[in-house]
Amino acid sequence: xxxxSCGAGMQSTALxxxxxxxxxxxxxxxxxxxxxxxxxxxxxxxxxPWVAKQVDFIRRACASSGLPFKVLKSPLYSDFIRNFxxxxxxxxxxxxxxxxxxKSKMPRNCTIDYKVELISKYVRWDxxxxxxxxxxxxxxxxxxxxxxGFSLEEARRCKASTNPMFVNRFPLVQMEFxxxxxxxxxxxxxxxxxxxxxxxxxPFHKNxxxxxxxxxxxxxxxxxxxxxxxxxxxVPKPPMDSDLYISRSRKRLKDLTPEDCADAEYFDYRGExxxxxx
Numbered sequence: 001x002x003x004x005s006c007g008a009g010m011q012s013t014a015l016x017x018x019x020x021x022x023x024x025x026x027x028x029x030x031x032x033x034x035x036x037x038x039x040x041x042x043x044x045x046x047x048x049p050w051v052a053k054q055v056d057f058i059r060r061a062c063a064s065s066g067l068p069f070k071v072l073k074s075p076l077y078s079d080f081i082r083n084f085x086x087x088x089x090x091x092x093x094x095x096x097x098x099x100x101x102x103k104s105k106m107p108r109n110c111t112i113d114y115k116v117e118l119i120s121k122y123v124r125w126d127x128x129x130x131x132x133x134x135x136x137x138x139x140x141x142x143x144x145x146x147x148x149g150f151s152l153e154e155a156r157r158c159k160a161s162t163n164p165m166f167v168n169r170f171p172l173v174q175m176e177f178x179x180x181x182x183x184x185x186x187x188x189x190x191x192x193x194x195x196x197x198x199x200x201x202x203p204f205h206k207n208x209x210x211x212x213x214x215x216x217x218x219x220x221x222x223x224x225x226x227x228x229x230x231x232x233x234x235v236p237k238p239p240m241d242s243d244l245y246i247s248r249s250r251k252r253l254k255d256l257t258p259e260d261c262a263d264a265e266y267f268d269y270r271g272e273x274x275x276x277x278x
């Protein structure tokens with residue numbers, strides 16, 4: 001089987017739509033992109049509004065092309081809000097600051113536990129028909145492809161899969177497609193302007209992202225500030241000697257200054273500077 005792990009950002013959206021284009025044309029318009037056996041998106045519970053629009057666009061494109069598109073509900077946000085300070089929670093890469101000024105970052109386990117493993121279980125149980133506890137058959141060992149939407153700038157992130165079922169594939173890297181190329185393909189062929197996809201509370205966002213939410217998505221911003229306040233007032237389990245922050249500046253979101261938020265990242269598209277949404 002050939003599976004697309006779809007985050008519904010620019011790159012994985014480009015792969016999903018290229019696969020749809022191949023299916024509609026009845027020929028490999030994009031030879032390195034297969035007609036996927038499943039395109040799978042994990043809804044982590046709290047993402048920027050444009051992500052839902054991009055997911056809906058992919059859903060409709062897949063429906064018109066005859067490709068299976070699946071949304072898996074993944075309770076990362078709700079689990080964290082419910083459990084933080086009460087019991088051990090998944091490790092999200094919060095920025096840390098000790099009283100002595102030492103700065104660090106928490107390990108990142110959220111993607112593996114709430115996305116990669118969820119997709120793996122869905123493929124194994126729902127698509128391949130395994131029962132819980134059933135051993136992997138020899139014919140399924142490294143027999144299936146997991147396609148991941150890393151673009152050329154992210155080639156260093158391309159690694160072999162540790163899952164016994166999958167071989168990872170990175171078509172955009174093979175095609176030498178950049179983020180700008182992905183954006184341009186989707187806009188020019190499909191008429192959709194896209195932005196990056198990530199949880200709203202992902203600590204890897206630039207501060208400009210929070211400023212954008214404050215100005216344009218006040219409800220999301222208020223919800224995010226509440227989460228930041230949760231990190232401030234509750235003590236994690238097990239206890240830590242550092243304070244935890246969503247912002248890479250190691251400030252509370254409400255305390256970020258315009259100078260802190262002057263860190264937006266852009267890419268060039270036909271002479272126009274496009275904010276990547278991150």
